[in-house]
Amino acid sequence: MNKRKHRPGHEQEDERAHGIANKGAEEGGEEGADEGANEIVLRADGLVKSFVQGQQRVGVLHGVSLTVGRGERVAIIGRSGSGKSTLLHLLAGLDDPDSGAVAVAGTPIGPLSAAGRAALRNRWMGFVYQMHHLLPEFSALENVAMPLRLGGMRARAAAEEAGAMLAAVGLGHRLGHRPAALSGGERQRVAVARALVGNRLVVLADEPTGNLDRDNAEQVFDLMCRLSDGRGVAFVIVTHDESMLGGVHRVLRLVDGRIT
Ligand SMILES: Nc1ncnc2c1ncn2[C@@H]1O[C@H](COP(=O)(O)OP(=O)(O)OP(=O)(O)O)[C@@H](O)[C@H]1O
Numbered sequence: 001m002n003k004r005k006h007r008p009g010h011e012q013e014d015e016r017a018h019g020i021a022n023k024g025a026e027e028g029g030e031e032g033a034d035e036g037a038n039e040i041v042l043r044a045d046g047l048v049k050s051f052v053q054g055q056q057r058v059g060v061l062h063g064v065s066l067t068v069g070r071g072e073r074v075a076i077i078g079r080s081g082s083g084k085s086t087l088l089h090l091l092a093g094l095d096d097p098d099s100g101a102v103a104v105a106g107t108p109i110g111p112l113s114a115a116g117r118a119a120l121r122n123r124w125m126g127f128v129y130q131m132h133h134l135l136p137e138f139s140a141l142e143n144v145a146m147p148l149r150l151g152g153m154r155a156r157a158a159a160e161e162a163g164a165m166l167a168a169v170g171l172g173h174r175l176g177h178r179p180a181a182l183s184g185g186e187r188q189r190v191a192v193a194r195a196l197v198g199n200r201l202v203v204l205a206d207e208p209t210g211n212l213d214r215d216n217a218e219q220v221f222d223l224m225c226r227l228s229d230g231r232g233v234a235f236v237i238v239t240h241d242e243s244m245l246g247g248v249h250r251v252l253r254l255v256d257g258r259i260t
């Protein structure tokens with residue numbers, strides 16, 4: 001954890017995540033050279049989820065457990081309707097499982113209020129969707145600065161950090177552009193910058209290249225891998241695109257509501 005940049009106003013969260021997410025180092029009293037190697041940034045235990053459709057209850061997840069280590073890239077694949085997006089929603093605390101538990105940076109998300117979950121997401125998690133979901137009336141810079149501002153960072157510091165992040169995704173020359181004035185690939189790179197800004201620990205990506213042509217898809221995926229390696233950010237990537245699987249460390253298949 002000591003590689004993470006310090007952010008003022010987050011001492012408490014840093015302490016807590018450090019203490020819980022990095023138990024090995026804590027017990028050892030120091031963080032060794034392979035610090036973070038065993039650090040679990042995201043953990044799911046026995047997730048069961050069903051939806052009621054009409055008179056029927058339809059089971060989607062039947063006991064999904066997974067752990068994602070610091071800087072690890074995990075792909076989740078499975079046929080349409082197998083529950084991939086449902087699983088990401090549970091991992092983000094955007095929906096509740098029928099049973100089972102999720103912990104983000106060592107903090108169990110289940111007991112938290114909606115505001116507590118939002119704060120936890122803002123601090124540790126980024127999101128990339130098939131649609132970029134950028135705010136149309138804001139510039140690229142403002143869109144990327146938004147999570148930092150929501151996290152309490154001052155405008156100037158947030159703009160600086162957002163500008164650096166946009167430069168890192170190759171868009172330092174597009175800071176003032178609104179989403180409508182960007183290409184599809186550029187928009188998705190802004191979305192990646194927004195997901196990563198603020199030293200997030202884990203990014204959940206649901207078909208992040210699904211709307212892009214091959215060249216742009218490869219570019220965005222390479223970018224995610226490079227930033228993930230460089231910054232130690234974990235990625236959970238739902239994808240249909242088998243060509244993306246070469247860049248991930250683990251592939252999990254969702255079949256019949258279970259990971260195989
Ligand atoms: N809010 C909901 N209410 C009822 N059923 C739902 C709800 N959300 C998802 N489902 C059902 O759960 C199943 C899994 O949906 P999910 O969106 O997780 O699939 P997916 O694996 O992401 O599929 P795709 O690859 O098409 O995006 C589907 O059968 C879907 O109809």
Ligand SMILES: [Mg+2]
Pocket residue numbers: 084085086206
């Ligand atoms: Mg889906």
